[in-house]
Amino acid sequence: MKLPDYISGFFEDTGNMARFVARYFRELFRPRYEVRQFVRQCYLIGVLSFPLIAVTGFIMGLVLTMQLRPSLIAYGVESQLPVMVGLSIVREIGPVITALIFAGKISSGIGAELGSMKVTEQIDAMEVSGTNPFKYLVVTRVLATTLMLPVLTVLSDAVSLYGSYLGVNIKGHTSLTLYFFQVFQSLGFGDVLPALIKTFFFGFAIGLIGCYMGYNSKKGTEGVGRSANAAVVVSSLFIFIIDLLAVQITDLLGLN
Amino acid sequence: MESLDARSDTPIIRLTEVKKSFDDHVVLDGFSLKVNKGESVVILGRSGSGKSVLIKCIIGLIKADQGKIEVMGRDISQLDTYGLDKMRAKVGFLFQSNALYDSMTVRENLLFPMRRHLTNLDRRESEQRVIEKLTHVGLADTIDMMPSALSGGMKKRIALARTLILNPEVILYDEPTTGLDPVTGKEISLLLRETQRKYNTSSLIISHDMKCVKRTADRIAILLSGKCYAVGTYDELKQSSDKNIHAFFE
Structure with missing residues (x-):
């Protein structure tokens, strides 16, 4: 019995993806190391993403504070606003929103860039010139996304909390010191560490899916568009799947 | 001509019964050819006949299913990644799309x-x-x-x-004049010849542009049905009465 194309295609893609991941880990530890290209990718992927991440983080903190305030007033716990916002941002909203924005900017960019390099034979040219294109293009990008997203998330959390502080002061008055004292007093080891660890996995998935889609791009320029689109959609989906698994694991470990 | 003086009977590329298929589609079905040092050989074939697949097999970008590909005396199927890189340093490859x-x-x-x-x-x-x-x-x-x-x-x-x-000692050209206007195409063809003379390289050129073929080829190999159908100089093949060969010169 022959399986329908979409089912066999799903299994084929899953198998190819598994091979791609295995090759990534093989090439990651094998010399030669493309250090300069890795540093360049950290700059392009990490540093240049900061303005976008900071703006969205700031708005996220401000809006969250303004929307939470009426509910907390209704329950008479307005004083808990910094605690509520701090926990929400650090544990969940900060990592997930930052990862989604990052996926939209970086995963699609990687998918389109590698896809275009594939269809214009630039990847073949790299191989012919004696450079391992997988190591040069894929390993450096995936490593950069894996290491840069946690850094961006920490920065985004900080900017969000500052936005939240301004939100608190729109209709009230709290000093910066008191606001951050309340936020940090409510945060524990079990809030910060799992949230930070999952961002490494988010970053890994975003980079890997972007590279996989681009590296396996087919059908000319149409394929490049498809790769970029699929990279965003699939990596966004993976962010939620990883988040779900992370919640289950932290729950099992008693960190929730 | 310097390049002609430098030519010898030492094969720099030797293809023996090379076969390659993609699923059920047979692209190369026992292709054999020898390119001598200092020589410029053009592989002539219709679009989709497997010319590009053939030179990608030579440089190791595509793995042949069967047969032997020897470049500068080394069987490329026996080379590891390091050996392949060393070989590629001596073999230039000009992509059809330039690949800059x-x-x-x-x-x-x-x-x-x-x-x-x-x-x-x-x-x-x-x-x-x-x-x-x-x-x-x-x-x-x-x-x-x-x-x-x-x-x-x-x-x-x-x-x-x-x-x-x-x-490089040998350069593989994948349709070097495709997509260019006739004047630029002529300039590129002459540049290939000049390059061969100046740098004393051997060339394997994939083309179906007959003007380019005439300007650049010492010998022409016709790829038909996955096999090397005929080999000869431009004039020899042009005078052939075989309709499959003559079709390229009409």
Whole structure:
């Protein structure tokens, strides 16, 4: 019995993806190391993403504070606003929103860039010139996304909390010191560490899916568009799947 | 002609019964050919006949299913990654699409192959070599330009300069004049001949542009139904009464 194309295609893609991941880990530890290209990718992927991440983080903190305030007033716990916002941002909203924005900017960019390099034979040219294109293009990008997203998330959390502080002061008055004292007093080891660890996995998935889609791009320029689109959609989906698994694991470990 | 003087009977590329299929589609069905040192051989075939697959098999970008591919006396199927890289340093490849790196300047495009193979050169020597190759293709003034700012003919010349940067012994050209206007096509054909003479390289050229074939070929091999159907000089094949051969010269 022959399986329908979409089912066999799903299994084929899953198998190819598994091979791609295995090759990534093989090439990651094998010399030669493309250090300069890795540093360049950290700059392009990490540093240049900061303005976008900071703006969205700031708005996220401000809006969250303004929307939470009426509910907390209704329950008479307005004083808990910094605690509520701090926990929400650090544990969940900060990592997930930052990862989604990052996926939209970086995963699609990687998918389109590698896809275009594939269809214009630039990847073949790299191989012919004696450079391992997988190591040069894929390993450096995936490593950069894996290491840069946690850094961006920490920065985004900080900017969000500052936005939240301004939100608190729109209709009230709290000093910066008191606001951050309340936020940090409510945060524990079990809030910060799992949230930070999952961002490494988010970053890994975003980079890997972007590279996989681009590296396996087919059908000319149409394929490049498809790769970029699929990279965003699939990596966004993976962010939620990883988040779900992370919640289950932290729950099992008693960190929730 | 210098290139003719330098020619010998020593094969620099020898293909023996090479076979390649994609699923059920047989592309190469026992192709055999020998390219001698200093010689320029054109593989002539219709679109989709497997010409590009054949030269990608020679450079190791595609693995042949069966048969033997020897480049400079080494069977490429026996080479590991390191051996393949060493072989590729001596074999230039000019892609049909030029394959210039979009994100790099012309200078960086030419320096890229050197970073792996010519680590003994200092910055000044590397720069000198880049300028020498760009001067050869007549585009030294484009050194700081991005590929997107170049015309199709200029991109082809820069791609040729990059192919020459490691001083290869043999160059594989994948349809070097496709997509170019007749005047630029003629210039590129003459540049290939000049390159062969100046750098004493051997050439294997894939083409179906008969003007390019006439200008560049010492010998022509016709690829038909996955096999080497005929081999001869331009004049020999042109006078052939075989309708399959004659079709290319009409």
